[in-house]
Amino acid sequence: MENPKPLLDAIRETGKKPVFVPFYSSSQEKVCAELLEAELFGSEPNVCSRYFSKNTFKEECVKLDIPTVEGVSQSLDSPSDLESLESLVSSLLSHYDSVIIRGEHGSAGSSVYKTDSPDIIHIYEEIKESKQSKVLVEPMLKVIASPNDQWAIDRSGDIHHLGMSAQLFEGLKHAGNLKGQYFSGRTYRTIQKMSRTIAKKMAGDGYVGVFGIDYIITQEGIFPIENNARINGSTFTFGIVDAIEEKIGKVPCWKFFKVHSEARSFEELKGTMRDLLYDGTKINVVFPYDCDTLSETGTFAVVLLAEDMYHIEYLEEGLKSMGIRRV
DSSP, X not given: OOXXXXXXXXXXXXXXXXXXXXXXXXXXXXXXXXXXXXXXXXXXXXXXXXXXXXXXXXXXXXXXXXXXXXOEEEEOSSTTXXXXXXXXXXXHHTTSSOEEEEESSOXXXXXXXXXXXXXXXXXXXXXXXXXXXXXXXXXXXXXXXXXXXXXXXXTTOOXXXXXXXXXXXXXXXXXXXXXXXXXXXXXXXXXXXHHHHHHHHHHHTTOOEEEEEEEEEETTEEEEEEEXXXXXXXXXXXXXXXXXXXXXXXXXXXXXXXXXXXXXXXXXXXXXXXXXXXXXXXSSEEEEEOOTTHHHHOEEEEEEEESSHHHHHHHHHHHHHTTOEEO
């Protein structure tokens, strides 16, 4: 924001007080809001970073008596920390088949490493290269599912539940979200109880904005593993589906993911997808969005809107037949 004047002039012409909604609340976003004479829909940077950090989020969960995966935090400040890290991994491997090492601030599966050997020099070097100063070292449990539970805290401190969805993965990397009758009533109740406890603590600490808590469902129990204390990739999908439901009614199932096809214009894409394309009147269709680079790279995002899971599969297969495939 080297020259905010043109934007400030445009805002002032509206005669309205702007609200600045950042992706993530850091000190830079706070300065940006001040430059734009806007009210910040966000948090103090130290509050946001405390919940975004996997290490300190886990500490907060422990304080709230919320069950967490066993394991410990390890700093990476000195060369001797490699030996400590290898010792931790070796200790866990004596009880588990494999171990997961997670960087403090990685998201969408970045800075996440799985190992079945204490020989981790290559992992250590990659983590150091990514500038992570701390890691969590935990057993790699057999994961049945990994829900994302999304919430928002408004400027009055009121808490709102946006929704729960199943996360899709390619290996350890996040690849999309699926919403439908995927979890049992017991699972929904257990997760929402934990999430609401966390949300109340965050609201008390002054957090404002959207956040999504990632859980894992295992034979050992249900555990929160990280708090995406920011706008999530699927936050936009929840907003899109809410707007669509106002037009066509309830959407029982949806699936969001990024796709790749041949580079083309949006008009050409509409022609290719015409049989599946959302038209504002019916369900069991595809809604494309985030098409800014479509004409250059062929990548964009889609939401499949369906009445049941069978139609989700039908729509995805339909896209594949058009040469549009999940990234």
